[in-house]
Amino acid sequence: FDAKNVEKFRPAYHHTPLYGWMNDPNGMFYKDGVWHLYYQFNPYASVWGNMTWGHSSSTDLIHWKAEAPAIYGDGLGTIFSGSSVVDKDNTSGFGSGAIVAIYTSAGMTQQQSMAYSTDNGMTFTKYSGNPIIMSDQECRDDKVIWNEQTNKWNLVMVAALEHQVLFYSSDDLKHWTKEGAFGHGYGAQDGVWECPDLMQLPVRGTGEKKWVLIVNINPGGPNGGSATQYFVGDFDGKQFVCDSKPECTKWMDYGKDHYAAVSWSNSPNGRHTVMAWMSNWQYANAVPTKQFRSANSLPRDIELFKNVDGEYYISTTPSPELVALRGKEVKYGQFSVHKKIISKKLPLNADGLYEILADINNSNITNIMLSNADGDRVLMTYNSAKHTFGMDRRRSGLVDFSSDFLAATVAPTSASKHQTLRMFIDRSSIEIFDGDGRFVMTNLVFPRSPFTTISFQSNGRSKINNLKVWNIKY
Ligand code: FRU
Known part of the structure; x- marks a missing residue:
C-alpha cells in the first residue's frame, strides 16, 4: 500500500483499508485469477458509520491493491454486509459472467437489495427493483451460494435478534422463496447472530461431505465479545438439520479478534477460503490506530475432520x-x-x-x-x-x-x-x-x-x- 500512509501499527502483510474504518469482509469472489475483497467501509472517518462497500483486489491473496469503493448508500439506506456470486449461466439476465451482489440496505428497516457488475466487480449498478426481499425484523447479511444438488441459488441471512438463520431459494437471484429457518435453542445464543455462511465441505481423509453453517455472534464469544460459531449437519436446499445436540457450540477461532468470517465465492479448485475481520466490537472503535482502523485475518482454507468424540469440526489451515x-x-x-x-x-x-x-x-x-x-x-x-x-x-x-x-x-x-x-x-x-x-x-x-x-x-x-x-x- 501507499508508503506515505504507514503508521506504527499498520499491518505489513494483512489486508487493511488505505484510510478510514473497516469491519466485515463482504462479497468476496474469485474470477480470472483475481481475488476480490469488499468490506464494510466508512470512507469519511476511522470509526464505524456511513457504511459503504470498500474494495481491494489481489492476484496472490497476500498483496492487496486498493480499488475505488464499489457500492455507496442510497435512498434505501447505507450498505451493510452481503455477498457476491459469479452468474456464469446468466440466470439473472444481467449478462453471462456478471457479478451479482446481494446486500442489506440499512435504513429505517433492513431490506435486502441487489447490484450487478459487468466489469468484473469494479463498478456496480443497483437493480431497479430493489429491495428484493422485504422484512419487518432486523434481517441482514445475505450470503448467496449455488446449490449443485438442487440446481438453484440459496440465500442465507440472519434474523439477528431472534438467533435464527433464514433460508431462501431462487432460480434467477431476483425472486426469492422463503424456505426453512434454523436457530432457536442451538449454539451460543447471547447477543445477536450476524454474517452467516453456508457451504458443503469435504471431511478430511474420507469421501464424505457435510454442510456447515457459519454464524457469527456478538457478544457471546468464548473469550467475550465477538466470535465465529458454526454448525455441522445436512441441508436439502430448504432446511438445515444440525448433527449435534443444541447445547453443542463449536468455535472457528479461539482468539478475541476473529469476527464476521465468510468464504470466497467461486474459489478455484473447490477451495473454501475464508477471511475474518480481525477485531472485536468490544473495542474495535478504540484500538490505537489513526488513519485507518482494522485489518483482516490472514486467508485460511477450511475443511472438516471427524473427531474421536464422533463430532465433525472445522479444520483451519493458513492458505497455501x-x-x-x-x-x-x-x-x-x-x-x-x-x-x-x-x-x-x-x-x-x-x-x-x-x-x-x-x-x-x-x-x-x-x-x-x-x-x-x-x-x-x-x-x-x-x-x-x-x-x-x-x-x-x-x-x-x-x-x-x-x-x-x-x-x-x-x-x-x-x-x-x-x-x-x-x-x-x-x-x-x-x-x-x-x-x-x-x-x-x-x-x-x-x-x-x-x-x-x-x-x-x-x-x-x-x-x-x-x-x-x-x-x-x-
Ligand atoms: C457485523 C455487522 C453486520 C452488519 C454490519 C454493519 O459486524 O453488524 O451484521 O451488516 O456489521 O456494518
Whole structure:
C-alpha cells in the first residue's frame, strides 16, 4: 500500500483499508485469477458509520491493491454486509459472467437489495427493483451460494435478534422463496447472530461431505465479545438439520479478534477460503490506530475432520499462498526445555514480522513467551494435561484503551502431546495455528516495539524438536 500512509501499527502483510474504518469482509469472489475483497467501509472517518462497500483486489491473496469503493448508500439506506456470486449461466439476465451482489440496505428497516457488475466487480449498478426481499425484523447479511444438488441459488441471512438463520431459494437471484429457518435453542445464543455462511465441505481423509453453517455472534464469544460459531449437519436446499445436540457450540477461532468470517465465492479448485475481520466490537472503535482502523485475518482454507468424540469440526489451515511470505529462514534446531528459561533471539532485521514454526513434544506444561526491549510480552501456555493452549496479552504493550482488551484466551487442543505450532506475527497481531488444523487463535497486540525474543520454559521436560523462524518478505 501507499508508503506515505504507514503508521506504527499498520499491518505489513494483512489486508487493511488505505484510510478510514473497516469491519466485515463482504462479497468476496474469485474470477480470472483475481481475488476480490469488499468490506464494510466508512470512507469519511476511522470509526464505524456511513457504511459503504470498500474494495481491494489481489492476484496472490497476500498483496492487496486498493480499488475505488464499489457500492455507496442510497435512498434505501447505507450498505451493510452481503455477498457476491459469479452468474456464469446468466440466470439473472444481467449478462453471462456478471457479478451479482446481494446486500442489506440499512435504513429505517433492513431490506435486502441487489447490484450487478459487468466489469468484473469494479463498478456496480443497483437493480431497479430493489429491495428484493422485504422484512419487518432486523434481517441482514445475505450470503448467496449455488446449490449443485438442487440446481438453484440459496440465500442465507440472519434474523439477528431472534438467533435464527433464514433460508431462501431462487432460480434467477431476483425472486426469492422463503424456505426453512434454523436457530432457536442451538449454539451460543447471547447477543445477536450476524454474517452467516453456508457451504458443503469435504471431511478430511474420507469421501464424505457435510454442510456447515457459519454464524457469527456478538457478544457471546468464548473469550467475550465477538466470535465465529458454526454448525455441522445436512441441508436439502430448504432446511438445515444440525448433527449435534443444541447445547453443542463449536468455535472457528479461539482468539478475541476473529469476527464476521465468510468464504470466497467461486474459489478455484473447490477451495473454501475464508477471511475474518480481525477485531472485536468490544473495542474495535478504540484500538490505537489513526488513519485507518482494522485489518483482516490472514486467508485460511477450511475443511472438516471427524473427531474421536464422533463430532465433525472445522479444520483451519493458513492458505497455501502464505508460504510465499517466507523470507530468510533461521533454524534453531532441537533443544530440551526444563524449569530454566531458554531464550532465543529472533532475526533482528525482521522488523517484528515473522512466521515461527515450533514443533513441541510436551511433557506437561510448556510456556512460550514473545518479548521486546520495552518489557512487553505475550505469554503462551501449552498444557498437555488439560489439552489446552492459551495466550495472555495482558502485558503485550498498549492495552489500556479498553478493559475488554485485557484478556487471556484459551483453546482446546487434541489429546496428543505433540504439536506443531505455526505463528504469524505482524505489527499488531498474532495468529497461531496448530499443525493439524484443530485450533486457531487470533489476537491483536500493540507492542511498543517489535518482539525480539522467543523464550521457552517447562514445568517438566519438554522437547522442542524443531524451531524455525522466517522473516516475512512482503
Ligand atoms: C457485523 C455487522 C453486520 C452488519 C454490519 C454493519 O459486524 O453488524 O451484521 O451488516 O456489521 O456494518
